[in-house]
Amino acid sequence: MAPTTPDPQDGPYRPGYELVAEQLLAYVAEHDLRPGDRLPTEKGLAELLGATRNVTREAVKVLAAIGRLSVRKGAGIFVAAAGDPTDQQLVHYQPTDMEHVLMLLDYRRLIEAETARRAATLATPIEVRAVRDHAARTVEASRAGDVTGFGAADAAFHDAVGLAAHNVFLQSGVTNARRFAGQSDVLLFHGDVPGSLETAGAQHVAIAEAIAAGDPDRASALMIEHVDTTRHQFERRIRDRVFNIPGRPQAPDQRFSPLREAGA
Incomplete structure (x- = not known):
């Protein structure tokens, strides 16, 4: 070995x-x-x-x-x-195994789509304001090239959507996904940020507006699009890593980690 x-x-x-x-x-x-x-x-x-x-x-x-x-x-x-107790079944999660990480993203697609759907139906005005505010913060951080600030705002956004869904099990599922995603982020990318900050911020704002409008179908569809974007960025980043494709822009102030985003 x-x-x-x-x-x-x-x-x-x-x-x-x-x-x-x-x-x-x-x-x-x-x-x-x-x-x-x-x-x-x-x-x-x-x-x-x-x-x-x-x-x-x-x-x-x-x-x-x-x-x-x-x-x-x-x-x-x-x-x-x-x-x-549920963590007992996940103790063998392999954060650098492509199959495991894609399963995690598939799980996120399912659980966060339903979370957004319920948030659009159940969110209180205060919760809607929080979702919007955190989405706006991700846009501000992306424009400033503030990766750390973006990560904090991103986590707060997804937490706010989870809170607005009024289901502690959905909230827990989103939190656990972030925890496992963070493991992959550390071991695969070492803090590199291989995805678009601006794209993620714009998607957050669109999801927030669908929740504010009380449109569950649109909120769910936009969250699915958001997670699918994360998956595509992850797969592309892995291809670049494996095949060492030259010429890809790597400026840290223009990219975010899809794995951190996956759990955020």
Whole structure:
């Protein structure tokens, strides 16, 4: 299971800790480990994966930071404990596996379309104002090239739509999707932002206006379009990453992460 560093001529460089992080998650899945199960020591993991201890340590740190592993001083490395029973079924989610990420986006398409539909029917005037305000903030952030500000406004927008749907299970579903999407964002894109800020902001505003107008069919359709745009941007970004297509604009102030957006 030794991680390999690709030849730059064969494709884009991937840091060793990223490859080892992938292997660690695969190890958890292959051994059907569950939250609370102990992993081998750092030294043991390094030997199992054919990696150096320094690289293994960095991989463990990254996975701990995104909530997949728990490092307890003096006790060891564990599969992170889940916050609720449904997480037990998702502990083997592979954030760098294309099939898994597309399943996540498919889930988001279903759940957020219904969330937008219900918000258009049930939102109070105060909730409508919040949805509109957060949508407008994403547009402002996109024009300023403020990726961090956009991410915060984006999360607030989707949270506001979830709140306006008046269903705690839908709210929870949107929140969980964001959490898993964030894991993929960290491991695949390292903070890169491979999608249009302006496009996402404009879509948020259109969804907000459909909710404000009390048009559930339009709100749902626009949310589906929004998620489908995210999916297309993700797939294109992965193709660029795999095949190292030159000439693509990469300016961070013009792009957003579809995976962060997927959960936002």
